[in-house]
Amino acid sequence: MIAQADAPSITRALFVDRLHAYYGAKHAVKEVTLRFEPRAVTAIIGPSGCGKSTLLRCLNRLHEVIAGARVEGKVLLDGENIYAAAADAVRIRRRVGMVFQRPNPFPTMSIQDNVTSGLRLTGRLRGAVQREVVETSLRAAALWDEVKDRLKAPATSLSGGQQQRLCIARALAVQPEVLLMDEPCSALDPIATLKVEELIAELRGHYTIVIVTHNMQQAARVSDNTAFMMIDMEDRTGILVEEGPTKVMFSKPKDKRTEDYVTGRFG
């Protein structure tokens, strides 16, 4: 499963090559090499503080936004290193969408303006296609039927679960190649969580999805592949322990630590 550094170009796949992430002097993620299969859902699981979210934020160059944060190593998107000197973070983020832990719709914008914000604010939306983009994206995020009669209402008038699906619609509207989800259900109630999980099931097959989750049942339900991270007890950095097909990871993992974690013996 783990390819070599000089792997041939991988279409719409994401390949992480010997990646290290730091917050100032703190080494948060140590030497992770991992391939995210195209058009499949990969779950990253592991105990709190193991660097799951940090790793995810390295995939769209959002990690470096934090003061003092830096990254070493490569992330190949479609074979192209997003950390190459010539790569532009803003363009990378356009291709790698992200959904956050807490729903973060833009509070001053209406529902439809939130959906089109990625296109409008990057100057690529013609008026004629606006309606179409709004409907397509909201349908893709399974929110259309609930909001079609109030597209101009403030985004903040929606419930938490609806706001999260709106954020997914907003991310999908720019037609990303990869969708990153950072514990997208951790702030949602069980029913809203179920809806988002159903949505992920529908999106799988269209997008390369990487989802960080605390919830092992969720990982088992929604993902094709699973990567397990934990904290290396010697130097307190996050490491990748094992990755593989979700079925295998949850039934007969190779590593004892993975088995302990997925069976609930620690973490």
Added chain:
Amino acid sequence: MATQAPTRTNSIMRDNYGRRRVVNRIMVGLLCLCAIITLVPLFAVGGYVVREGWPALVGQFPGIFTAPSPEGGELLYGLEGTALLIAIACAIGLPIGILSGIYLAEFGRNRLGDTVRFMSDVLAGLPSIVAGIVAYSIVVLTTHHYTPFAGGLALGLLMFPTVTRATEGVVRLVPDTLREGGLALGVSRWRTIVSVIIPASLSGIITGVVLGIARVAGETAPLIFTVLGNLNGFSGWDQPLPALPLQIYQDFINPQDPNQDYPVGYAGVLVLFLFVVLLNLGARAVAARRMARGR
């Protein structure tokens, strides 16, 4: 009940609850007293201004708001002049204040940011007469004219530190999740600021602007040697300009009718006082609306 606790702790400590209760009451009382004392000057000043100014204002209404005539220096020209000075001060002070405030909040975690923050705090405490001298040296001494621009520059200098720090404060309150939400869509930093961050903090920025205006509206010292004041109203961009605080000042030190109790001056004071009170109430109303929307 009250006797239960002491009997249990008798072995290790004396029961000093009585003393602690007295100290507590005294200190809480002291805090209340000091809070009340801060209200005294406000009501004293407000009451005095209204008592003296109201008859002057009402007694001469609406003539007080017309151009001056030989019978007395009414307030029209002063109001016009003050409005013009505030407009110039805003044109100078608001862009610098708002943009530097946004810089401090968004990018200011570095040496430059610390320096700007320190300097604007120093400037915020700048005696207003010093701002007047700066404008006087830069504009009046070089052009050899008293001009509205010199007064506007002095007021702008006094206004922008307030606006800078207020803007920084409210922009910093915008949660990082919104910033990252914009960036994660491939929106540039600047566009995220313009389209997401500023709209989310707009009411707070407006509050800061209003407070900045209130800060300078009544300034007198920096105007004396930048616009000087005159009796004829606005007479050109290279000419002295009247302003409400100057009119008040001149009316008190050199009354038109020494036997009169400075009625024009008192009316001007009341107008200025009400203007500043209204600006502050307006700022509070905007801020309250922001709170009501949970931002």
